[in-house]
Amino acid sequence: MNTATPTSLQPTVHIAAERDRASDPQRPALAPIMEMKDVSVFYGGYQAVRGVSLPIARNQITAMIGPSGCRKSTILRSLNRMNDPIPGAQVIGRITYHGQDLYAPKVDPIEVRRRIGMVFQKPNPFPKSIYDNVAYGPRVTGMKVASMDDLVEQALRRAALWDEVKDKLKSSALALSGGQQQRLCIARTIAVQPDVILMDEPCSALDPIATAKIEELMYELAFEYTIVIVTHNMQQAARVSNRTAFFTAELDENGERYGRLVEYDETAKIFTNPADKRTEDYIAGRFG
Amino acid sequence: MNLFATRNRRDRAANAVFPALLLLGLSVAVAGLSGMIAWSIIEGAPRLNVSLITNGPSILRPESAGYRPAILGTVYLIGGVVALIVPLGVGAAIYLEEYADKTRWYNLFFELNIQNLAGVPSIVFGILGLAYIARAPLDLGFTLAAGAITIALLVLPTVIIAAREAIRAVPPSIREASLALGATPWQTIWRQVLPASFSGVLTGVILAIARAIGEAAPLLLVGAVVRVSRDPDFFQGAYTTLPVQIFNYSSRAQVEFQQLAAAGIIVMLGLVLLMNSVAAFLRDRYEQKW
Numbered sequence: 216m217n218t219a220t221p222t223s224l225q226p227t228v229h230i231a232a233e234r235d236r237a238s239d240p241q242r243p244a245l246a247p248i249m250e251m252k253d254v255s256v257f258y259g260g261y262q263a264v265r266g267v268s269l270p271i272a273r274n275q276i277t278a279m280i281g282p283s284g285c286r287k288s289t290i291l292r293s294l295n296r297m298n299d300p301i302p303g304a305q306v307i308g309r310i311t312y313h314g315q316d317l318y319a320p321k322v323d324p325i326e327v328r329r330r331i332g333m334v335f336q337k338p339n340p341f342p343k344s345i346y347d348n349v350a351y352g353p354r355v356t357g358m359k360v361a362s363m364d365d366l367v368e369q370a371l372r373r374a375a376l377w378d379e380v381k382d383k384l385k386s387s388a389l390a391l392s393g394g395q396q397q398r399l400c401i402a403r404t405i406a407v408q409p410d411v412i413l414m415d416e417p418c419s420a421l422d423p424i425a426t427a428k429i430e431e432l433m434y435e436l437a438f439e440y441t442i443v444i445v446t447h448n449m450q451q452a453a454r455v456s457n458r459t460a461f462f463t464a465e466l467d468e469n470g471e472r473y474g475r476l477v478e479y480d481e482t483a484k485i486f487t488n489p490a491d492k493r494t495e496d497y498i499a500g501r502f503g
Numbered sequence: 504m505n506l507f508a509t510r511n512r513r514d515r516a517a518n519a520v521f522p523a524l525l526l527l528g529l530s531v532a533v534a535g536l537s538g539m540i541a542w543s544i545i546e547g548a549p550r551l552n553v554s555l556i557t558n559g560p561s562i563l564r565p566e567s568a569g570y571r572p573a574i575l576g577t578v579y580l581i582g583g584v585v586a587l588i589v590p591l592g593v594g595a596a597i598y599l600e601e602y603a604d605k606t607r608w609y610n611l612f613f614e615l616n617i618q619n620l621a622g623v624p625s626i627v628f629g630i631l632g633l634a635y636i637a638r639a640p641l642d643l644g645f646t647l648a649a650g651a652i653t654i655a656l657l658v659l660p661t662v663i664i665a666a667r668e669a670i671r672a673v674p675p676s677i678r679e680a681s682l683a684l685g686a687t688p689w690q691t692i693w694r695q696v697l698p699a700s701f702s703g704v705l706t707g708v709i710l711a712i713a714r715a716i717g718e719a720a721p722l723l724l725v726g727a728v729v730r731v732s733r734d735p736d737f738f739q740g741a742y743t744t745l746p747v748q749i750f751n752y753s754s755r756a757q758v759e760f761q762q763l764a765a766a767g768i769i770v771m772l773g774l775v776l777l778m779n780s781v782a783a784f785l786r787d788r789y790e791q792k793w
Contacts, residue, residue, distance in 0.1 A: 297682070300682070325685055325686070325687055328682060328685045332683060335676065335679065335683075339674075339680045341680065342699055342793075351681070351684065351686075352684035355681075355684065355686040355687075356685045400680070403684065404683070407684055
């Protein structure tokens with residue numbers, strides 16, 4: 216099926232295709248670093264997510280898009296067991312990380328979260344100094360570091376924040392601007408040396424300039440980490456991601472809403488030639 | 504179009520009378536308080552000198568009588584109370600806010616009890632102290648230790664309630680950020696939640712101390728006597744506190760003792776003012792704005 220793609224999306228889709236490292240002949244075959252197999256999430260007796268199967272490719276940016284209420288954040292959070300503290304939350308199905316089941320009985324969620332980090336929608340730096348924010352993760356996880364100063368500097372450099380804060384590392388993190396705070400949160404997450412970084416609408420609380428900086432940062436980070444981003448902003452998904460998963464909300468027999476995966480493919484394909492009509496309707500702005 | 508006041512007279516009168524009534528109520532409260540403080544200062548000022556703080560009590564020679572054992576007793580008592588209420592109160596608040604499953608019956612039972620205990624008259628705690636702390640099973644006798652435990656139990660609900668509010672005020676996003684970095688729940692509480700709620704917890708402790716300093720009735724039941732000449736000891740020997748000593752002096756007929764009692768009130772007010780100022784300074788310095 217083929218319908219006219221809104222012209223505003225076409226140029227941005229080319230940029231995403233350019234960045235698709237899958238087309239780089241020197242890259243090894245992309246094995247999924249994480250995989251969701253028929254995953255459902257329940258809150259108490261209520262099924263919030265049904266049957267999601269989704270591989271997450273290594274060193275790629277995977278975007279999760281969809282209208283409000285399709286449980287994208289819930290699905291993202293299940294990837295690093297951040298739903299555990301919620302009373303009554305239960306994950307059925309298999310979520311593997313390097314082949315290991317994340318929800319197996321002996322698995323320590325604390326260790327899971329060290330390896331699969333998360334950046335939240337509203338920047339949430341600790342009410343401490345910039346230095347202490349970045350050093351917090353390594354300190355609490357007991358990382359053996361030769362020099363904490365070096366580790367902090369490296370993390371801040373990787374988060375493109377070093378130049379702006381190098382003279383005020385001891386000042387309060389809360390004095391930074393929104394965009395800087397979010398980059399600090401990214402630096403803090405990187406400091407514990409994760410494999411995967413989950414981002415839950417990281418730019419929705421930021422202005423366009425700060426957003427652009429963070430999108431640039433994501434592109435750089437993907438060379439070293441794997442990124443999964445939930446975004447409300449379709450154009451952002453088109454700009455930054457290699458693959459896109461489109462979710463939607465549906466009503467079950469009892470009239471209760473749940474989220475399900477509709478389509479998952481290379482970003483270029485989702486935005487130019489989606490297979491499912493619902494995807495096409497969402498991209499074209501007919502709902503959402 | 505008439506823009507001038509057309510609302511009826513009754514509404515306008517009520518609108519003017521209401522703030523006036525509020526002001527009247529406030530004035531009565533302030534006047535009452537100022538009156539009491541003024542009486543103490545006027546009555547007791549002539550009696551103020553250093554010997555008030557350094558000398559022991561005396562029935563026969565009120566001119567040279569002092570409050571020394573009472574002041575020391577109060578300070579020791581408050582010290583003991585704070586040493587007990589901080590770990591117990593903050594610990595209970597952490598349990599109730601961070602760990603307790605609120606649907607379980609025993610946690611609801613705790614909640615109910617704490618709210619209720621905050622309103623129990625202090626004399627009841629005195630009887631409790633006499634029955635179980637001064638006597639068996641704790642069997643501490645009539646000592647400062649027994650008094651401190653009794654008063655600690657009395658003010659503990661205040662600390663728990665204030666600490667819970669302070670812990671609740673810490674945004675969940677901070678806890679999430681900490682967990683997402685690989686910290687354990689306890690690390691999150693110890694390194695983020697508690698430091699951020701320090702100011703609120705301190706407020707609770709200040710309120711508790713303010714109440715504890717003035718308590719006389721329960722201590723009378725737990726052995727605070729009115730004639731102590733030696734410096735107090737925590738675990739043995741007789742003790743007294745400022746309110747008890749003031750009570751004793753003020754119930755005597757001679758005018759010298761009335762003066763002594765007023766002077767004692769000034770000393771006590773000074774002590775309370777000092778403690779509250781230090782605590783308020785600490786609280787402002789560490790206040791967390793979100």
